[in-house]
Amino acid sequence: MTALTQFVKHNSLTLAFGTGFLVTLTGQAVSGHADFNNQLVAQGLHPLTFWQYLATSDFAVDVTENWQSEYLQFFLYIFGTVWLLQRGSPESKELHKGGVESDREQKVGDHAGTHSPRWAADRGWRQKLYSRSLGTVMAAIFVWSWLAQSINGSAAYNEQHLRDLQAPIPWTQYLGTADFWNRTLQNWQSELLAVASMAILSVYLRQRGSPESKPVGAAHTSTGVEG
Incomplete structure (x- = not known):
């Protein structure tokens, strides 16, 4: 090879x-x-x-409004699954492991191995930052893309107003318009539905060979088990 x-x-x-x-x-x-x-x-x-x-702002807002909803899903899912559980789902941790877990389970500090990331072995702020780095970055991308959506959406909204011979509005006022929240919420609801569907459907349905599914022969009540 x-x-x-x-x-x-x-x-x-x-x-x-x-x-x-x-x-x-x-x-x-x-x-x-x-x-x-x-x-x-x-x-x-x-x-x-x-x-x-x-x-154009029209192209930019169409792209960023989808990005922010996707990263909202990842951010909420990463942080939510620390504490939230679903009996029988491979998307959930085992029912007795809710929470941030012990240093031994997470292999940090004195429990870090020779191949562990360097910051995982640190006992100070570096470990605290690194142990939340994935969710933090996802949250930052979500906030950035939502801000970009709002700015570009405001520009596109005002361009349409000018074509219709109407006065433009400032960005802060656009944040309270139906146009902004319609763009935002139509994406959020679909992402939340997708996560909820995956969590519950994976309890009873299988996909052989996929790590997102339990083994085909696993019991419906098996939780936190991947194929």
Whole structure:
């Protein structure tokens, strides 16, 4: 096995979904450009080039409103599953392990191994920061993308107002509009439904070979067991 083949095999999950992301983002840009120009032509305005469209607030808000909902899901799921449990689900920890668990179970401080991350063995702020780094980064990306959505959404909203010969509104006022909360909540509800569905359906249904599923023959009551 060559070094390249081994790299692709060992990173195939990230590479496959990363490639899928780029392909679908390109498809969104192409279709969004066509739809945007159709609206401009219908209003008697000149269409934009593809590259001009990529710099518009309309394209930016469509992208960021989906990103913020996805990272909200990850952030809530990572932190929520520390304490919240679901009997029989592989998405849940075992029922007796709710909470942050002991240093021995988490292999930190004196219990860190020779191959543990260096900050895991630290007894100060580095360990505390590193032990919450995944959820913290997910939360930071969510906040950033939500802020980006609000700024770009405000710009797109005001552009439409100007086309309709209406006065634009400031960003702070846009945060209280139905447009902003409709964009936000329609994504949040779908992400929360998806997580809840995965948690309960994985109690009774199986997918052979997937770490997101229990082994096919595992009992429905088996909790925190992966295939």
